[in-house]
Amino acid sequence: MLDMKYFDVYYFCHLANNSIDKFDYAGTYAEFFDGEFEVTPENFPKVSILRQFAFWLVERVIYEQARTAPQDDKYDFNPASWLEQAIKKYKNKTVSFAGFCVEKNINTEDYLETFNCFVEYLNDENDNLYFDVIWDIASEVEYILIQNREFLLNFNEHTTIYFQDHPLQRCYIPEWVKRAVLFRDKGCCVFCKKDLTGLYSLLDDKEKQFDHIVSLDEGGINDVCNIQLCCQRCNNKKSASSSTSSLYHNAY
Numbered sequence: 001m002l003d004m005k006y007f008d009v010y011y012f013c014h015l016a017n018n019s020i021d022k023f024d025y026a027g028t029y030a031e032f033f034d035g036e037f038e039v040t041p042e043n044f045p046k047v048s049i050l051r052q053f054a055f056w057l058v059e060r061v062i063y064e065q066a067r068t069a070p071q072d073d074k075y076d077f078n079p080a081s082w083l084e085q086a087i088k089k090y091k092n093k094t095v096s097f098a099g100f101c102v103e104k105n106i107n108t109e110d111y112l113e114t115f116n117c118f119v120e121y122l123n124d125e126n127d128n129l130y131f132d133v134i135w136d137i138a139s140e141v142e143y144i145l146i147q148n149r150e151f152l153l154n155f156n157e158h159t160t161i162y163f164q165d166h167p168l169q170r171c172y173i174p175e176w177v178k179r180a181v182l183f184r185d186k187g188c189c190v191f192c193k194k195d196l197t198g199l200y201s202l203l204d205d206k207e208k209q210f211d212h213i214v215s216l217d218e219g220g221i222n223d224v225c226n227i228q229l230c231c232q233r234c235n236n237k238k239s240a241s242s243s244t245s246s247l248y249h250n251a252y
């Protein structure tokens with residue numbers, strides 16, 4: 001269960017959604033994907049590639065803010081203060097950057113170096129507190145973005161570039177992935193809105209209702225963020241191409 005705090009989560013979602021191919025603010029997607037795709041990804045990992053990406057994104061942005069933070073107090077984003085607030089919100093713990101500097105007698109002009117020491121201190125002497133908080137925020141970012149199939153299509157199309165040399169085989173889709181996708185897509189085909197909930201419970205071969213947004217033939221991966229619900233008729237029409245729809249259900 002996620003205990004959603006929404007601490008700048010929509011800001012990170014916005015960055016992710018707008019960053020494909022034009023991510024000058026926090027480096028490029030290539031930085032993430034180059035690191036991630038050195039090895040063949042496993043099939044349907046419990047931690048999706050999307051959450052790993054969200055974790056990378058949040059951490060990268062905070063690092064970038066610390067790197068460029070000027071020394072004066074007028075700067076409108078203070079990474080250390082942001083981190084203090086995030087830890088208070090997510091972990092209900094109070095940490096103090098200023099207190100840390102006094103306690104450890106750190107007196108450096110270099111903000112980034114001091115901030116990195118603070119991060120190290122939170123991880124090494126406080127049970128991975130920094131990583132835990134970034135992970136919590138990344139999980140919320142994933143929660144929001146996985147609802148947005150158009151984003152997922154872009155995101156998964158992008159993964160294929162880094163994954164050309166390791167084509168994946170079709171494999172059995174785990175029940176937890178099917179349940180997640182069934183609930184997200186409200187039990188209906190994402191193309192024609194046909195209600196598939198009855199079929200889902202009756203069909204022996206439930207695999208037929210689940211479709212790779214970016215097909216395996218086009219370099220898509222076996223990951224929960226690359227699966228959508230789709231009736232057989234629309235699936236046949238789509239065949240091995242990569243697409244989704246902009247059809248979403250009304251909120252009420």
Ligand SMILES: [Zn+2]
Binds near residue numbers: 193194
């Ligand atoms: Zn359909």
